Amino acid sequence: xxxxxxxxxxKIGVEQMGDLADSLGDPNVLRLENLDTDLRxxxxxxxxxxxxxxxxxANSYLPFFGLDPLRQAAAALVGRQSGHEYDWxxxxxxxxxxxxxxxxxxxxxxxxxxxxxxxxxIYVGLINRVRLAGGVPRFVRxxxxxxxxxxxxxxxxxxxxxxxxxxxxxxxxxxxGAVFSRDDWQALVNFCQRADxxxxxxxAMERILFDDRPVIHPASFPDMREKVITVGSASKEYRMIGWxxxxxxxxxxxxxxxxxxxxxxxxxxxGIAMGAVATAINDPDDRIExxxxxxxxxxxxxxxxxxxxxxxPPQGGxxxxxxxxxxxxxxxxxxxxxxxxxxxxxxxxxxWGSENSCKYxxxxxxxxxxxxxxxxxxxxxDAIN
Numbered sequence: 001x002x003x004x005x006x007x008x009x010x011k012i013g014v015e016q017m018g019d020l021a022d023s024l025g026d027p028n029v030l031r032l033e034n035l036d037t038d039l040r041x042x043x044x045x046x047x048x049x050x051x052x053x054x055x056x057x058a059n060s061y062l063p064f065f066g067l068d069p070l071r072q073a074a075a076a077l078v079g080r081q082s083g084h085e086y087d088w089x090x091x092x093x094x095x096x097x098x099x100x101x102x103x104x105x106x107x108x109x110x111x112x113x114x115x116x117x118x119x120x121x122i123y124v125g126l127i128n129r130v131r132l133a134g135g136v137p138r139f140v141r142x143x144x145x146x147x148x149x150x151x152x153x154x155x156x157x158x159x160x161x162x163x164x165x166x167x168x169x170x171x172x173x174x175x176x177g178a179v180f181s182r183d184d185w186q187a188l189v190n191f192c193q194r195a196d197x198x199x200x201x202x203x204a205m206e207r208i209l210f211d212d213r214p215v216i217h218p219a220s221f222p223d224m225r226e227k228v229i230t231v232g233s234a235s236k237e238y239r240m241i242g243w244x245x246x247x248x249x250x251x252x253x254x255x256x257x258x259x260x261x262x263x264x265x266x267x268x269x270x271g272i273a274m275g276a277v278a279t280a281i282n283d284p285d286d287r288i289e290x291x292x293x294x295x296x297x298x299x300x301x302x303x304x305x306x307x308x309x310x311x312x313p314p315q316g317g318x319x320x321x322x323x324x325x326x327x328x329x330x331x332x333x334x335x336x337x338x339x340x341x342x343x344x345x346x347x348x349x350x351x352w353g354s355e356n357s358c359k360y361x362x363x364x365x366x367x368x369x370x371x372x373x374x375x376x377x378x379x380x381x382d383a384i385n
Contacts, residue, residue: 008131010351012124017335021345030368030376033345035174035318037366039291041239045280049243049272058271064263066094066247070278074247077281078230081206082219090252093259094274096266098204098233098246099125101258104265105229105248106133106166108257109198114165117191119151121321121353121360123174126202130168138164139354142178144312144323149178153187161195169218170202172209175352175362176321177314179209182216189221198254199224204233204246207288209316210296226251229258234277236318237288243273298365298373305377306363309384318366321349325359327384334361334384342383344376 017033040046052058065071068088075088086092095101110116112134118126120139130137140159141152169188171180180188192199201218209215219228229250234240248258280286295318303313306322314320324334331348338344338361349360365373 005132009128010124013347013350017345017347020339026343028343030344030372032364032368033347035364035366036241037239038369039239039294042280042283042286044283045238045240045276048276048279052272052275060271061268064268065259066269067274067278070094070274073278073281074232075249078232078249081215082217084219084225086249091255092247092249093255093262094269095246095248095262096269097244098202098231098235099129100266101231101246101248102126102200102202103129103133104258104261105200105231106130106135107261108254109166110135115163117164117167119173121176121349121357124352126168142176148313148315149176151180151184151187153184156187156191161191164195164197166198166200167192168200168202172205172316174317175319175349176312177317177319179213179315180216185216185218185221189218189224192227199228201228201230203230205236205317207237208292208295210299213315229254234280238280238286239291240277240280243277244270245273245277295366298370301370301373302363302365302376306380308381319362319364321360321362323359324361330358331361338383342379344379344383
């Protein structure tokens with residue numbers, strides 16, 4: 001029998017779909033199940049990594065909280081987005097990936113039983129980390145529409161702020177691709193101020209925005225610098241998934257507590273990767289805008305191909321959701337049919353939020369080139385209908 005802290009920790013589904021797709025050994029399987037990308041990292045980061053393999057200083061536990069150049073670069077990046085200056089020595093540490101940083105922040109910020117505000121639907125891996133840290137997810141709905149997802153601000157005003165000790169928020173949100181407008185962020189900021197709680201900003205995809213949407217950082221709102229903890233990652237914007245590097249930037253006291261958790265958890269980061277990420281952040285040729293344009297192009301093709309289905313358009317990020325309930329099936333059934341009859345791997349959204357998540361299927365458009373996704377609508381229709 002599992003220990004009590006694992007009682008509500010669920011599978012994420014992606015691991016199962018990935019294993020199933022791999023087991024087929026068929027290169028024609030369309031891989032839409034996992035948040036990977038085929039777009040390459042910045043060339044400067046690749047070159048630096050090759051050199052770091054032969055650097056003895058990179059083969060070390062030290063420094064425990066990250067290389068100085070990377071802490072400086074990460075603090076400056078968050079500063080540019082938020083409009084504030086951060087002291088890299090006291091207000092920034094490096095984590096072994098963004099999700100490791102989020103878990104460390106949650107462990108540093110929560111007492112058992114504290115509520116954490118999250119949107120619904122949301123990545124089940126974030127839900128699991130809240131529960132591992134002893135927190136209780138408190139969901140506020142994202143409402144689907146033909147224009148995309150919208151935050152239910154009316155529901156937000158009805159949530160009791162007293163038990164909420166943190167809000168864990170992501171824009172663009174994963175898996176939905178929802179992007180908070182300025183009014184949405186203002187409503188969330190107002191809630192956090194009423195609750196006097198932390199706002200943990202998962203900024204992993206904050207610049208992967210479509211249709212010329214602007215980056216809006218929650219710390220840029222009045223009186224929010226001391227309430228916002230930004231957790232970033234090199235995995236998405238810089239396409240550096242395998243490097244496993246993230247950062248935590250925020251007020252000095254909570255960053256110091258997070259550092260205490262960090263050194264007791266993963267201990268240190270990947271030595272040969274940190275300098276490469278610093279290089280990527282500082283590289284004016286990071287190709288982020290170019291990659292965003294390509295991901296938006298792929299999104300548009302999917303929306304056109306799947307126009308016969310109930311697809312909620314993403315406003316950013318790497319994935320979108322399809323509601324299959326009108327077809328008389330749930331996400332798991334749709335996923336099974338697609339793999340068996342359409343050679344398509346896609347993850348059902350079981351446990352990715354409230355019970356409503358079961359009716360959704362996630363489609364990842366970041367990892368397959370245009371020539372492979374054209375015609376995907378016919379494959380969906382043949383498999384599901």
